[in-house]
Amino acid sequence: MSNQVEDAEILEKFQDEKTRNQAFNLLLKKYQQKIYWHIRRMVIDHDDADDLSQDVFIKIWKSLPGFRSDAQLYTWMYRIATNECITFINRKKLKNNISLDDVAHELSESLADSSYFDGDKAQMKLQKALLTLPEKQKLVFNMKYYDEMKYEEISEVLGTSVGALKSSFHLAVKKIEAFLLAED
C-alpha cells in the first residue's frame, strides 16, 4: 500500500477550500471499499457496515483538517473505522445485554441468513472461526490475512507494539487452524 504520493496530493487539495470537495471525492474513490470491507468483516451484516462506513467517512471529513502527515493517511482512516466498529459492537452487547459469545452466535446466524454472503463452505467455516476470536485478535488477523498489511502498519492502526501484535496474530491463527481442523 504505497500510496504516499497520491495521499499527499489528496491532502494538498483538501487544504484549499476550492478543491476540498474534489479532494475528498478522490479519497472516497480510493479508500471507500477498503474501509467498507474492513468494517464488514468486523460487523458481518451489510446494513450495519453500510451505516458505519458512512459515519466513518463523515468523521474523516471532519477530522481531516487536523490530520498530521507524520502518519499514513490510510492507517489513520483504518484507525477511525476500527474504533467505530469496536464502539458499535460494545454498544450492541450492552443494548442486548448479551455476552461476547452470544454476539458471536448472533453474528454467525446472521452470516448464514445473509443474502450478501457468497462464500463456499470453507469460507463460511473460516468466518465462524473468526467469530470465536477476541476483537483484537480478529482485527489483527483480518488486516494481516485479507489486507496483507505489515505489522508496522497494523501497529499504527491499533496503537499496539509490533511484538504484541505478532503474539496476538499467532494466537489467532492457531485458534482458527484448530477450529477448521476440528470442524473438518
Add this chain to the structure above:
Amino acid sequence: MNNELENMEWLDSYEALKRVNRGNAFTVPDNYFQEKEELIMENIRLEQLKYAHPNNGFIVLANYFDELTKNIESRIAIDEVLNAEQGFAVPANYFDELTKNIESRIAIEEALNAESGFTVPANYFDELTKNIESRIAIDEALNTEQGFTVPANYFDELEHKILQSTINTPVRSIQQERGMIRKLWISKSFKYASAACFALVVGTAVMISEFNDTAIHKRSDIHKALSKVSDKDIEIYLQINGDTPAIMENVDPNSLNSLLSDEADQNKTN
C-alpha cells in the same frame, strides 16, 4: 524470519487455513459503492452547510455574545445585591410556625364546615333556583311591558330640541335684552345740586339751634317743671325755706332779669 516471510509466507505453516479461498466471500448490492460515494458526498455537503452557517442563517451583532455575557453578569450581581440587602426579615422558625398555623386553620375550617349544624328543607335549593328564575322572568316581563310608550325616536328628538334651545342658540347680550339704561347720578350738575341742598339743610338746622334758647329750655325737665310754678310762689318758698340774702347776693341781676323775662314770655304763650 525476514519481513517478506513475516508478511507473506506465514500461511504455509497452517495447512487448513491455506486451503481456504482467500477471495472475498462477502458481497454488496449492485452499484453499491457508486451510489454510496454519491450519498457520502451529499452528506458531506450538508455538513459543509452546517459548518458554513452554524447559526442556521441567523445573524447577531458584532461582540453580541461578549456584551450578553457582561449583561448577564451585571444582572446577577444586581440580583445578588438586592437579595442580600432587601431588609426584610422574619423571626426564626417563622415559616414552620406559619405552616402549622395554616394547617390548624384549615383543620378548624373543615371541622366547622363539616358540622355547621345548619340544615335546609329537602329540595330547598331546587325550589330556590326555580323561585329565582321565576322572579327574573317576572322582572323581565315587567321591564319589557311597563305600559308607557313614547313616539318613535321621541328621546332623540327631545334631545335635539333641548340642544337647539340651549347650546345651539346664539348668545344675546343682557344689554340688548333690557334696552337703554340712563345713569342720572353720573352727571355733574346732579351732584352739585344735591350737595347744595344738603349744605342748606344742615346750615339752617345749626342756625335755629343757635338762636333759639327756648328750645334748650324745652328740652330740660327742671325748666319744664319750674316754668309751671308762679313767680310769687317761688318768692314765698324762698322766704320760708331758703337763705334769701345769700341767694340774692350770688345772683347776677342781668341774668335774673333775663330769666324772669323768659319765664314771663313762656307763660304768655302757654
